[in-house]
Each structure stands twice: as C-alpha cells, then as structure tokens.
Amino acid sequence: MKTYKEVFCETDKATLIPFFVIGDPDMETSFEIVKTAIDAGADILELGIPFSDPIADGPTIQKADIRSLRNGMSMAKAIEFIKRVKEYKDIPIGLLMYYNLMYQYGIEKFCKDFHQAGVNSVLVADLNVDDAEEIQGPAKAAGLDTVFMVTPNCSDERIAKITEKISGFVYTVSLLGVTGGREKLSDKVRPLVAKLKTMTDVPICVGFGISKGQHAADVVKAGADGVIVGSALIKLIEANLENKEKMLSEISEFITEMKEAIAGV
Amino acid sequence: MKYKGRYGQFGGFYVPEVLNGVLEELEEGFYRYYKDEGFVAELESLYKDYAGRETPLYFAKRFSEYVGFKVYLKREDLLHGGAHKVNNALGQGLLAKYMGKTKIIAETGAGQHGLATAMIGALFGMETKIFMGVIDIERQNVNVHKMRLCGAQVIGVQGGTGTLKDAINDAMRYWTSHAEDTFYLFGTAAGPHPYPTIVRHFQTCIGTEARKQCLDKLGKLPDMVVACVGGGSNAIGIFSGFIDDKDVKLVGVEAGGKSVASGKHAATLVAGKVGILHGSKAYLLQDEDGQVYDTESISAGLDYPSVGPEHCLLKDLKRAEYVAAEDEEVLDAFEILIQKEGIIPALESSHALAYLISLKDKLTPETIVVMNLSGRGDKDVSIVEKYRPVK
Ligand SMILES: Cc1ncc(COP(=O)(O)O)c(C=O)c1O
Numbered sequence: 001m002k003t004y005k006e007v008f009c010e011t012d013k014a015t016l017i018p019f020f021v022i023g024d025p026d027m028e029t030s031f032e033i034v035k036t037a038i039d040a041g042a043d044i045l046e047l048g049i050p051f052s053d054p055i056a057d058g059p060t061i062q063k064a065d066i067r068s069l070r071n072g073m074s075m076a077k078a079i080e081f082i083k084r085v086k087e088y089k090d091i092p093i094g095l096l097m098y099y100n101l102m103y104q105y106g107i108e109k110f111c112k113d114f115h116q117a118g119v120n121s122v123l124v125a126d127l128n129v130d131d132a133e134e135i136q137g138p139a140k141a142a143g144l145d146t147v148f149m150v151t152p153n154c155s156d157e158r159i160a161k162i163t164e165k166i167s168g169f170v171y172t173v174s175l176l177g178v179t180g181g182r183e184k185l186s187d188k189v190r191p192l193v194a195k196l197k198t199m200t201d202v203p204i205c206v207g208f209g210i211s212k213g214q215h216a217a218d219v220v221k222a223g224a225d226g227v228i229v230g231s232a233l234i235k236l237i238e239a240n241l242e243n244k245e246k247m248l249s250e251i252s253e254f255i256t257e258m259k260e261a262i263a264g265v
Numbered sequence: 266m267k268y269k270g271r272y273g274q275f276g277g278f279y280v281p282e283v284l285n286g287v288l289e290e291l292e293e294g295f296y297r298y299y300k301d302e303g304f305v306a307e308l309e310s311l312y313k314d315y316a317g318r319e320t321p322l323y324f325a326k327r328f329s330e331y332v333g334f335k336v337y338l339k340r341e342d343l344l345h346g347g348a349h350k351v352n353n354a355l356g357q358g359l360l361a362k363y364m365g366k367t368k369i370i371a372e373t374g375a376g377q378h379g380l381a382t383a384m385i386g387a388l389f390g391m392e393t394k395i396f397m398g399v400i401d402i403e404r405q406n407v408n409v410h411k412m413r414l415c416g417a418q419v420i421g422v423q424g425g426t427g428t429l430k431d432a433i434n435d436a437m438r439y440w441t442s443h444a445e446d447t448f449y450l451f452g453t454a455a456g457p458h459p460y461p462t463i464v465r466h467f468q469t470c471i472g473t474e475a476r477k478q479c480l481d482k483l484g485k486l487p488d489m490v491v492a493c494v495g496g497g498s499n500a501i502g503i504f505s506g507f508i509d510d511k512d513v514k515l516v517g518v519e520a521g522g523k524s525v526a527s528g529k530h531a532a533t534l535v536a537g538k539v540g541i542l543h544g545s546k547a548y549l550l551q552d553e554d555g556q557v558y559d560t561e562s563i564s565a566g567l568d569y570p571s572v573g574p575e576h577c578l579l580k581d582l583k584r585a586e587y588v589a590a591e592d593e594e595v596l597d598a599f600e601i602l603i604q605k606e607g608i609i610p611a612l613e614s615s616h617a618l619a620y621l622i623s624l625k626d627k628l629t630p631e632t633i634v635v636m637n638l639s640g641r642g643d644k645d646v647s648i649v650e651k652y653r654p655v656k
C-alpha cells in the first residue's frame with residue numbers, strides 16, 4: 001500500500017489532494033468522478049463519509065452529504081467504495097468524517113476495517129486533539145495515521161500540542177470558518193504555513209476555501225506540501241447533475257488546471 | 266480548555282478545532298465573571314425588575330382535585346417573554362457584555378429562546394441574529410414577528426428538516442467565522458462544554474426558589490418534581506434544587522410525538538443510544554450507522570434528537586426517571602389546565618402536565634408534586650386550534 005511518505009518524497013512539487021464525498025451524487029457516478037480525478041493527476045485522495053449534521057462544512061458539502069445519503073450511502077458501502085478505488089489505483093486515501101459515525105461503528109473495528117480497505121489516515125472533524133486518545137490507540141494498532149486540523153486561531157502552544165499527535169500530514173485550515181469556495185485566499189494562511197514550517201517536519205497540506213489555481217499556487221509558494229480542494233470541485237458535481245459527461249470533463253479540466261498552477265510555482 | 270466539561274462519560278467538547286479557542290475564551294469569561302460581585306448584582310437586579318423573578322409557586326387546586334394529588338406549579342410562564350428562557354438569556358447576554366462582545370447570535374426552536382435573546386439584544390443594544398428552522402418559522406410565526414419587532418434578524422435554516430438541530434448547525438457554522446465580536450447565546454443545557462454548565466448555572470434560580478418556597482409554604486420538600494425535557498434547561502434548572510434531596514423523585518418528560526413505537530418522536534433519553542452531536546456525548550436518536558434521525562413533535566421546543574449531558578448521567582445513575590408523552594395526551598393536558606385553572610401552558614410544558622394526568626388517581630391525595638410550568642402557551646394557540654378546533 002502506497003504511503004504518504006512515498007508520495008511526498010517522489011515529487012519535488014507540492015501534491016494535489018482533491019476531496020469528494022463518497023457516494024455523491026450516487027455510488028456509480030461517485031466512482032467515475034474519483035477515477036477521473038486520479039487520471040487527471042490527483043496525488044492523494046481525501047474522501048468524506050457523509051454525515052447528517054456536518055457542522056464543519058458549508059452549503060456545498062452539506063448538499064453533497066445529503067445527495068449521497070439520499071442515494072443510500074452507508075458505512076458498509078463506503079468500505080466497498082474504497083476497495084474499488086484501491087483496485088483501480090494504489091493511491092493514498094485520507095478519510096474525513098464526523099465522530100459519531102466512527103463511534104457507532106466501534107472505534108477499533110472501524111480502524112481495522114477501513115485500514116484493510118486501503119485507507120491511510122483518518123481526520124475526525126469534530127474530535128479535538130484533547131480527546132485524541134479516544135482514537136489514537138486503535139488507529140495506531142491498525143496502522144492508520146491520525147490527522148488533525150490546525151487553524152489560524154491556534155496559539156503556538158496549541159499548535160505544538162496538535163502537531164505532536166499528528167501522523168501523516170497537518171491539515172492546515174486556511175481560514176476561520178467552514179468549508180466552501182471563496183473568491184479570495186484568506187490572508188491568514190501564509191503566516192500560518194510559514195509558522196508551521198518552523199514547528200514540524202510533518203508535511204503541511206492546506207485546505208478550506210482553495211478554489212482557484214492562483215490560490216493553490218499561492219499556498220505552495222508559502223511553503224505548503226499539499227493543497228486540498230473540495231467545495232470548488234463539488235460545485236462542478238452540483239452544477240452538472242443532469243449531464244454526467246460534462247461533469248467528468250469539467251472535473252478533469254479543473255484538476256489539470258490546479259496541477260499546472262502548482263507545477264508553475 | 267481548563268475543564269473537561271464531563272458529566273460521567275457524557276458531555277465534553279467534540280468540536281472542530283476552529284471552535285476550540287472560541288469555547289476556551291467563553292469558558293474563561295464565564296469562570297471570571299459568574300461569581301463577580303458586580304456581575305451577580307446586575308443579574309439579580311435584572312432578574313427581579315426586568316424578568317419578574319421570583320416566580321410564584323402556585324397551588325393548582327382544581328387541577329389537583331382532577332388528578333387526585335397536590336400539584337404546585339412553578340410559574341416560569343409568568344416571566345417576561347413567557348418562558349424560563351429569559352433566565353439564561355439575561356445571564357449569557359450579560360456575560361457577553363462583560364466579555365466585550367458587541368453582537369449576539371442564537372438558535373431557536375419554539376422561538377422562546379430566540380425571543381428571549383432578541384429582547385436581551387434590544388435591552389443591551391447588541392446586534393442580534395436568530396437562526397431558526399424554516400418549519401419552525403412557519404409554526405411559531407408569532408414569536409418570529411416579536412423577534413423582528415425587537416430588531417433581531419431571523420435567518421431561516423433549511424438543513425435536514427428545518428428544525429432546531431439544523432438551526433444549531435448553522436449557528437455554530439456562523440460562529441466559527443464571527444467569534445471575534447459575536448457571542449453565541451446557546452439556549453439549552455446541551456451542546457459543547459461549557460454550555461451545559463453555563464445554562465444550568467443561569468437556570469438554577471428555578472430550583473433554588475422552588476425548594477425554598479416548598480419549605481416556607483409547605484414546611485417540607487415535595488415528593489416529586491416534574492419538568493419537560495427538550496435540551497434539558499428548564500428541567501435541570503428545577504432539578505438542581507432537589508438533586509441532593511434523595512427522597513424527592515425527579516421526572517423528566519420528553520416528546521413522545523405520534524408514539525415512541527412509531528419512531529416519530531423526540532424522546533431521546535427514552536429511546537436513544539449514546540452518540541456525539543453538537544459537540545457533546547449524550548443519548549441520541551440515530552440510525553445504525555450513526556446518522557441522526559429527524560425528530561417529530563407537536564412542540565417545536567422539544568423537537569431535538571439529543572439532550573443535555575447531565576440528564577444522561579442522572580438517567581444512568583437512576584437519580585431521575587425519564588418518560589415520554591405523546592402529542593394527543595399533550596393536547597388533552599393543554600386543554601385540561603386551561604379549563605381547570607385558566608392558565609394557558611406552552612405545549613412544551615404540557616408534556617409535563619400530560620405525565621401528571623397519566624398518574625391520575627394513582628398517587629395518594631397527600632402526595633406533593635412540583636411541576637415546572639416552563640412557559641405560557643400564547644404562541645401555541647393557533648397550533649392547537651389546527652388540531653382541536655374550538656366548537
Ligand atoms: C416553554 C418551553 N419549555 C421548554 C422548552 C424546552 O427546552 P429545555 O428542555 O431546554 O427547557 C422550550 C424550548 O423552546 C420552551 O419554549
């Protein structure tokens with residue numbers, strides 16, 4: 001199984017990490033979308049398990065969650081989906097999810113089953129580093145990395161506490177807020193990335209609000225090792241629900257554009 | 266965070282990292298001011314002169330004759346705004362002021378907490394935004410109008426079902442990017458730490474008064490204390506006065522909706538399973554995977570799939586008992602209290618009344634029950650009219 005380390009070492013360029021909600025808008029189309037993203041040059045995948053109450057997400061991802069759940073997504077189907085993706089290509093996968101889903105599944109069993117399916121790391125959006133021990137033991141035992149978020153309002157002390165618990169990569173939140181496309185890159189992200197560079201050796205990936213090639217180029221210039229793009233991609237799904245071909249070609253073009261922007265740095 | 270905010274295994278602060286610092290600031294502010302002499306004096310004066318505390322403990326004679334035991338109503342319905350919600354809104358609003366915040370936001374279900382917050386926004390001259398589910402806006406439109414008259418902006422929330430849980434989701438999301446100048450005035454004793462502690466604190470006046478009134482008036486403690494439970498604030502408020510009195514039975518009444526068996530209800534403690542929602546580990550109505558259920562209840566204020574962590578602990582410790590009342594029983598209770606006492610109860614509070622009616626002729630006549638009449642039912646008259654047209 002391909003590791004984050006291998007990906008981050010293989011390339012001297014920053015990595016592109018698209019985010020999709022598993023099963024959005026439905027299982028089959030979702031798989032086509034992920035394949036398209038891989039073919040267009042995604043280095044790592046960030047996949048979300050949809051939740052009924054995603055408080056860290058803005059309207060775009062909320063709607064994706066609802067589409068997926070309405071079309072019958074379940075934990076069992078999420079595992080199936082991940083296995084299918086890994087059969088298509090051995091690409092590292094990070095999960096992004098809410099705690100209740102893991103809690104109900106059983107934390108140990110979750111870590112075992114999802115690692116076996118091919119997942120490299122898990123980020124629980126509503127699990128604070130203060131409660132990291134609730135998942136860290138089982139995750140470690142199963143071989144799953146645990147990713148946590150660092151936000152612009154974290155003190156240095158807090159960042160130190162978080163990075164100490166992180167394995168895999170630092171999920172750097174570019175702004176104070178929820179996920180969702182933004183016109184402008186937050187002015188908080190560059191200083192935060194610069195500070196993180198001095199505080200940890202773990203790769204630094206930046207997400208939330210990255211919507212354009214220029215945003216991606218700017219965070220890479222600031223020192224980021226990876227760029228996570230979610231809502232901007234999911235908008236393309238939402239806009240083309242009636243035209244699958246157009247949906248896939250627009251996703252492919254957008255990823256290519258992002259890759260070029262990163263490569264141009 | 267200085268404290269864990271746990272009630273046994275329940276509670277905590279399961280929130281995205283961006284909210285951690287924000288809640289920490291709130292915790293720090295609360296513990297700095299809640300015992301501060303100036304803060305306490307100002308709050309006491311507002312409780313008395315603005316809200317109308319203390320509220321009476323009223324012996325409901327004709328209702329007592331009807332059920333066959335002695336019922337005392339703690340008259341939170343007489344408070345300014347029409348519900349216990351003002352106790353908490355004044356407390357947190359004052360805290361916001363002391364913490365130097367200039368804007369407040371709140372979620373609301375029945376609109377009672379939204380109204381209380383809008384009133385306090387006007388009182389303190391703070392810009393106010395209220396998040397409210399679109400379904401609730403429709404069914405509680407009198408309160409929506411009152412909030413707007415106070416100058417608050419009411420923001421309609423679609424979300425899953427357009428009810429309280431969706432309003433909380435959106436209020437939390439909004440807060441993540443506006444915390445610098447904005448205070449989130451949370452309406453019930455649930456949500457992430459430190460809210461359950463804060464809301465409990467500002468609602469303990471109900472229980473403290475009620476206990477003293479019992480001793481002064483009756484010369485003894487009641488046999489039973491009953492309250493309705495949505496998120497749990499009015500119930501924990503009155504329970505808090507009696508938790509240490511082991512002989513006083515505590516009963517919380519949840520929304521049984523159509524019926525618990527039908528799945529169309531909001532009886533979290535009765536039928537839920539432990540899970541995590543809105544930053545807190547608590548009993549939760551959810552499916553096998555952990556997706557949160559859409560709840561159903563005639564009363565918007567109880568239409569919530571989770572519940573405060575302290576109630577979860579009281580349930581597990583068997584210190585309190587939790588039951589459910591169905592919509593039809595609630596409508597009966599609403600009518601009976603009006604007919605017997607000329608008091609219009611909120612549909613939320615009518616759940617507690619329905620439980621008392623279910624005990625009709627089952628307790629000895631000397632049994633003393635204190636029930637928290639958490640709010641008045643003016644806001645509900647048109648809803649009841651729809652289900653039970655007056656002939
Ligand atoms: C009158 C009244 N009672 C009870 C409740 C339920 O809330 P809680 O359980 O926090 O007291 C509400 C909520 O809107 C209410 O308006």
